[in-house]
Each structure stands twice: as C-alpha cells, then as structure tokens.
Amino acid sequence: MDTLIQGGKYQVLEILEQHEDYKACLCIDVETNNDYRPMIFNIYEKYENIRKFLPTFYSLNQEQHAEFICIMSGQHSITAVFEYHSGIKFLNFFQQVDKEDFELRCKYAFLLLEVCLMLDTVPDFMAYSCLEPENIVISEKMQKVRINYIIRPLEIGNEPFKWRKIAFLLEHIFVKNRFVPNEIWDYIEDLKQNRDDNIVGAFSRWKEISGGLLEEHIRLKQEKFIFYCIRWLKSSFRQRLKRIFRKK
Incomplete structure (x- = not known):
C-alpha cells in the first residue's frame, strides 16, 4: 500500500x-x-x-x-x-495489573459495560468486531476504556452474540479465586446462557449487583476455607440446576 x-x-x-x-x-x-x-x-x-x-x-x-x-x-x-485510541490492549492490561486489586477490576468492569452501551445503536456487523478484545484498549493514565473501530466484513448470522462476548471479556477482568464474590460468576454465567442480546440490559444487571461487591470481597478475605468449600459446592449446584431448567 x-x-x-x-x-x-x-x-x-x-x-x-x-x-x-x-x-x-x-x-x-x-x-x-x-x-x-x-x-x-x-x-x-x-x-x-x-x-x-x-x-x-x-x-x-x-x-x-x-x-x-x-x-x-x-x-x-x-x-x-x-x-483511533492508543492504550494497552485489553487482555494485556488485566494480565499486568495487581491481581489483588479487586476494586480496580470492578471499576473497569463498569467502564467496559458503559463504553459498550453505544454498540446497541450500531449494526451487528460493527458491534461484533468492536467486542473483540484486540479492539479494546485501556488508557491507564485517564482510567478509561476505549474501542477502536476496526470493522471486519464478517458474516455473523442471526445468533445473539453481545452478552456472550461481554461475558468473555469480564472473565478476563476478574481473577478466579475464592475472594471474588459468587455474584460475579453467576452474572457471567447468566450472560453466557441468556438469549437477551441488549447491552443496556447487561449493564442494568451489573449495576444491580455491583453495589455490595466490595463489601462482600472484604468479608470473603476473612472467610475460613471450609466455609468457602461449602459456598463453592452450593454455587456449582445452583448453576447446574439453572442449566437443566434452561434446557427444558
């Protein structure tokens, strides 16, 4: 060229x-x-x-x-x-930041969902590319999430994809350990399974659960391991039941 x-x-x-x-x-x-x-x-x-x-x-x-x-x-x-927005690639950023900084990760989860709201107003072929992690960058200095509109000419069909792709992004924000509240993993699992494809709806659900996440995180850091095991078993059982009822 x-x-x-x-x-x-x-x-x-x-x-x-x-x-x-x-x-x-x-x-x-x-x-x-x-x-x-x-x-x-x-x-x-x-x-x-x-x-x-x-x-x-x-x-x-x-x-x-x-x-x-x-x-x-x-x-x-x-x-x-x-x-065009410069910044740290989405996946790279969350590999670099402090794994223990749960509050920061919650903040960026909110910022991610907020910036993605605009994708409800564009055609699906645009939204699909914009939700690819390589097209999302973090401006650490400004503490902002930005989307670079690299819009590939893809054939994406009619299958809902927004919630599923949002779930993938959120899974890379939060570290899988026993100090992350179950509400986050339940929320992500619901995004994967739900047929709704409106980012406004996903954002509203996040705001519903986010208010008590930091307090719950602090409580979990003081939780004894045996109680964590019981909590994990209950959560796993609850998710299995949800999958069974969805199939029906």
Whole structure:
C-alpha cells in the first residue's frame, strides 16, 4: 500500500489488519492542521461489501457516534474512518495489573459495560468486531476504556452474540479465586446462557449487583476455607440446576 492515500491527503502509519478485499490502516491527515490526529481507515474493496456497508456508514449520526469521522467513496472502494485510541490492549492490561486489586477490576468492569452501551445503536456487523478484545484498549493514565473501530466484513448470522462476548471479556477482568464474590460468576454465567442480546440490559444487571461487591470481597478475605468449600459446592449446584431448567 502507498504511504500516501486519498490524493496525498492522508499518510498511512501502519497497516493494523489486512485480509482479502479489506484493510484497516492507522492514518494521519497531513494536510489539515489538526495535530496529526490518528484515525482508523477501514477500506473495503469487495463489491458485495461496498453495496452492503455503504448505506450503513452513510446513515451513522456523528452526534450520536462520536467515534465516527466520515465515509469516503473511491472508484472501487469505500473507506469508513473512525477515531483511533492508543492504550494497552485489553487482555494485556488485566494480565499486568495487581491481581489483588479487586476494586480496580470492578471499576473497569463498569467502564467496559458503559463504553459498550453505544454498540446497541450500531449494526451487528460493527458491534461484533468492536467486542473483540484486540479492539479494546485501556488508557491507564485517564482510567478509561476505549474501542477502536476496526470493522471486519464478517458474516455473523442471526445468533445473539453481545452478552456472550461481554461475558468473555469480564472473565478476563476478574481473577478466579475464592475472594471474588459468587455474584460475579453467576452474572457471567447468566450472560453466557441468556438469549437477551441488549447491552443496556447487561449493564442494568451489573449495576444491580455491583453495589455490595466490595463489601462482600472484604468479608470473603476473612472467610475460613471450609466455609468457602461449602459456598463453592452450593454455587456449582445452583448453576447446574439453572442449566437443566434452561434446557427444558
């Protein structure tokens, strides 16, 4: 790919992802005085994708979707441009932070769900890619969760996926040990099994349980091991019953 694209207006700094008939590039505007704001260029070259995605991108409301910058049409391609966010990759961040800092992990769980609310307002093919962990970054200094809109032209079908993918992300936030309240694992399990696919609903459920999590965590750190074993057995039995009733 040329270093300069779109008539020399934009410079490609990095190819973030490349497949047949699709590229995601990190670019800057070298003509406009905008402090070289980094942007993601999603470039679609396949005719079927152009025909399918062009109306969707044109219909995005920039006031509602602040990450969206513009859509550009070429002779044999379209380019959907979004804000780019630097930061630590989602999975890497939670491997690095203190495993004992339960309060911090709860905070980022809330921030993750909050930033994902916007995905209820975009088409599924966009939401699916945005929920991939490699497209989510953490700004540790600002303590924010950001989504990089690298939108692959995927065929995802009609199967609900949002709650399942949110559950996967939350499983990587929390460390599996006996000091994490059962309410979190029950919540994640419900996300995996539930057919609802509205992130607003998942966020509301999180707010319902999150108020007492820190207090429960402190209590569990003082719990004797035998009581933990009893609690674990009860929780496992309860989850098995839920699965049985769902199958019925």
